[in-house]
């Protein structure tokens with residue numbers, strides 16, 4: 001009786017755990033909810049291989065069960081059954097079936113591999129060096145992401161913005177250690193290396209984007225340090241027209257516009273603090289002309305529009321101030337920790353007001 005109860009408890013515990021775990025995770029942070037061509041291709045291949053494996057497991061299990069039951073030793077049965085050694089027919093069957101299964105797996109896999117690696121559109125340059133294809137240069141850093149649109153000549157960070165229903169091409173690399181660029185719902189992942197540029201394309205389906213409130217989740221998928229798990233970014237997938245509007249608005253934040261003093265006096269005072277303490281690392285213009293190596297911190301030109309603070313905290317002044325006060329508490333090992341000195345509470349308030357005023361939308 002007691003044993004029965006223990007078993008029952010174990011089942012309940014496992015069942016509850018499964019229930020809890022199945023509730024985990026953000027919507028559209030899963031390869032099982034593909035939101036574009038690349039993601040769908042990978043999903044289809046995964047399903048194909050899974051069903052083939054399930055088929056093999058079922059057939060082998062049935063054969064095994066039949067053999068165990070049919071040829072078991074029965075009571076009083078002393079005779080040794082007929083010993084069989086070698087069977088051409090059987091050997092041909094169990095060699096041919098795996099070969100056939102491998103061919104069924106290999107053909108779509110090879111086709112998809114070449115298709116997903118096809119970035120020829122990036123090499124078709126116009127006379128002025130731009131491409132018709134939309135290109136984003138992704139640069140991974142401990143623990144933040146920079147997104148540069150070379151054709152549009154704008155730079156942003158943390159929130160990647162892309163148009164839906166068209167291929168977006170990515171050049172990806174890292175500035176410090178190896179990271180990996182991954183938008184689970186859209187496809188990937190791909191290593192961001194320090195010494196070479198990797199290329200890939202992704203596509204974001206307009207209907208799926210609408211279902212996801214135009215927001216997908218991106219992750220670093222390579223263990224890169226103590227805050228690896230916090231190295232998140234967001235992807236805002238917008239219909240073409242809205243994307244074009246965003247680009248135009250971003251392009252308007254040139255060096256001159258970035259120097260304009262905000263009308264709100266608190267934010268204006270915050271700009272002073274920012275210029276003294278933060279400007280040497282963080283740019284507030286999308287036309288950051290500095291070379292890559294000098295861009296050591298996230299570009300903040302549209303900080304007020306972002307989804308989250310530092311990719312992980314709620315986007316409000318309170319959280320922003322907590323972050324600036326003690327970034328180490330939220331992202332251990334990050335490069336911002338302690339580099340700007342102490343700020344008074346008043347300076348913090350002003351700085352937060354200024355940063356939240358940096359909007360293009």
Ligand code: CUA
Nearest residue numbers: 179220224228
């Ligand atoms: Cu960057 Cu993990």
